[in-house]
Amino acid sequence: MSDDEQWGTGLGLGRAVVLVALMLVGCSSRLLPATGSVTQGIALRLYVTTPMLPLGNHLTQAYQRVNPSVIFETVGGNFTTSRERLASDPTSYMLTNHLPDERLWAAPLGQDGIAVIVNANMPITALTMHDLREVYRGRVADWSELGGRAAAITVVTRESGSGTRAEFERLVMGNREVTPAAQIASSSAVMVEIVARTPGAVGYVSMSYLDSSVRALVIDGIMPSLENVANNTYPLRSIIYIAGYHEPELHYRNFIYWAQTLEGQMVVARRYAPLINLQP
Incomplete structure (x- = not known):
């Protein structure tokens, strides 16, 4: 298998190929940089889903510090909106934690953890996957049924088209429906505000959106931490991809290559789980 096939692949080969790639961290398994000359003042556009906005901002800012001739335009939106924008602008790329589309070339940059959050004043600290599923099905109406104090449960989910919603439903709900009584949050930031x-x-x-205004719950006895996402023990996690219609060339290729190097992975590790172990 060639370098490019391991770290950048058409999704038609299956997610298993990408999962193998997450464990291949030697220099020979990284996307190779382009060898052409670099034009001054080159503009690159990234469509970034809302959970990936912190990563998109951190990566592009860090890359510009070492490559000041590159100018990025990052355009935020949910997965469906970003996917539609990419379809109308097929020379650009998108950054996402959800990618079911097998027509796209894609390379992994890390892993994202999905934290289940409650109001900071709620004494509940942990749920099982079964209990979480029952809550989101609307079958558990009060926290007292789960060992908490008496308080009505308000289920909040993301809007249709959200990649995080799609990943949550894949990992937690399976073929089961989220209760129609759920409130809808239009973005990651709005989700935190509502809760x-x-x-x-x-x-x-x-x-990456956790702050002191909410509490992240332990799921099936596993703390929601970047360490537990990286070691694959936390159950709610998804692969972060950069994806496009074509294998990248020159400027995009150099950026993606850099994001997979130690320097780029240290940026990823600020809020997400990197591809490689950064511990000495």
Whole structure:
């Protein structure tokens, strides 16, 4: 298998290929940089899903510090919106934690953890996957049924088209439907805001959006931490991809190559789980 096939692949080969790639961290398994000359003032566009906005901003800012001739335009939106924008602009790339489309070339940059969050004043600290599923099905109406104090449960989910919602439903719900009584959060930031101000609320969000206004729950006895995402023990995790219609060339290729190097992976590790072990 060639270098490019291991770290950048058409998804038609299956997610298993990418999962293998996550464990191949030697220099020979990284996307090779382009060898052409670099034009001054080159503009690159990235469509970035909302859970990936912190990563998109950190990666592009760090890359510009070492390559000041490159100018990035990052355009945020949910998965469906970003996918539609990419379809109308097929020379650009998108950054996402959800990618079911087998027509796209894609390379992994790390892993994202999906944290289940409750109001900071709610004494519940842990749920099983079964209990979480029952809550989101609407079959558990009060926190007292799960060992908490009496308080009505307010289920909050993301809007249709959200990649985080798609990953949550894949990992937690399977073929089961989320209760139609659930409130809808239009973005990751809005999800945190709703849960923070609503007693009894429960939601889910990329770990990169966690702050002190909400509490992240232990799931099946595993803490929601970047370490546990990286070692594949935390159950709610997804692969972070950069994807496009074509294998990247020159400027995009150099950026993706850099994001898979130690320097780029240290940027990923600020809020996400990197591809490689950064411990000495």
